[in-house]
Amino acid sequence: MVLQEADLLRQLVRIPSVNPVFATDGSGGEGLLTDFLQNLLDELGWRWLRQEVHPGRDNLIALCPGKNWGPGKNWGPGQSEEVTLWEVHQDTVGVAGMTIDPFAAEESEGRIWGRGACDIKGGMAAMLTALSRAQADPGRQQSTVLLAMTINEESGFTGADALCRFWTDDPERQVSSAEVHGPLSLTELQGLRPGQAVIAEPTQLDVVVAHKGASRWHCHTHGLASHSSQPELGRNAVYAMADVLRAIEAYQEEELGLWRAAPALWSSRRLCQYDSGRFGSEYRTRPCCDCDRPSAFAGRVSAEGL
Numbered sequence: 001m002v003l004q005e006a007d008l009l010r011q012l013v014r015i016p017s018v019n020p021v022f023a024t025d026g027s028g029g030e031g032l033l034t035d036f037l038q039n040l041l042d043e044l045g046w047r048w049l050r051q052e053v054h055p056g057r058d059n060l061i062a063l064c065p066g067k068n069w070g071p072g073k074n075w076g077p078g079q080s081e082e083v084t085l086w087e088v089h090q091d092t093v094g095v096a097g098m099t100i101d102p103f104a105a106e107e108s109e110g111r112i113w114g115r116g117a118c119d120i121k122g123g124m125a126a127m128l129t130a131l132s133r134a135q136a137d138p139g140r141q142q143s144t145v146l147l148a149m150t151i152n153e154e155s156g157f158t159g160a161d162a163l164c165r166f167w168t169d170d171p172e173r174q175v176s177s178a179e180v181h182g183p184l185s186l187t188e189l190q191g192l193r194p195g196q197a198v199i200a201e202p203t204q205l206d207v208v209v210a211h212k213g214a215s216r217w218h219c220h221t222h223g224l225a226s227h228s229s230q231p232e233l234g235r236n237a238v239y240a241m242a243d244v245l246r247a248i249e250a251y252q253e254e255e256l257g258l259w260r261a262a263p264a265l266w267s268s269r270r271l272c273q274y275d276s277g278r279f280g281s282e283y284r285t286r287p288c289c290d291c292d293r294p295s296a297f298a299g300r301v302s303a304e305g306l
């Protein structure tokens, strides 16, 4: 079976897989998508393994044999030919502030629109489609590929961390059989340690070899309450936070100035921003609307690339 990338992308976008961190109404989780992907792998005839990372939230790993795989050939579990890991996460950020139906996957201006259409379901559709084409024409696929579809990339990376445990040398971190199920055995997967990996993050087809990392802090400023008739006895915590905000704004401008002056020297634009959580956005997106009652005394500060 050969997949069609646009049709598959529409299907993927229409299955919500918002990270639970971003779904305060309890609707989050990757489970529906994992079930869809498992059925798809069965239709493609690829053996898979599900790894429970959190209750109801599973990594899904598929084996796509290369052309040298199989009895009588020079490749099999535990042998030295390289395995390539293709990795793509299943979760998306939330839908706060979106002005279109996040899960309609409507097409306009030659694009498919919806939550996750770019990050990450476009990459997921591309990887699945490419592998289905290679499998349909075995002469084209050079190496064996493990396709890992992990959970919780948008908040905590526990899916990727759990994936690495298949090939760890630390006996205390090794995956147990109680954590996994599926037609691909744990022993077989453990014998397929990848020598290289490709991650499906959207980079406009640039090769990106490093990640800038992220740090986040919750900042609090403290005031002193007083009656409005005696303002001289109090201290307004919002004004103290205003100083923090101006310092963050200045730092961001300084960083952007460095990047504008010499973009080739900076792998990416570094972001430092404040988000009170009340501006109609999440910490992965930048606040876009004014708050009419600036009553937040505490907020998150993100600094990527520090």
Ligand SMILES: [Zn+2]
Pocket (backbone or CB within 6 Å): 089, 119, 120, 153, 201, 202
């Ligand atoms: Zn992503």
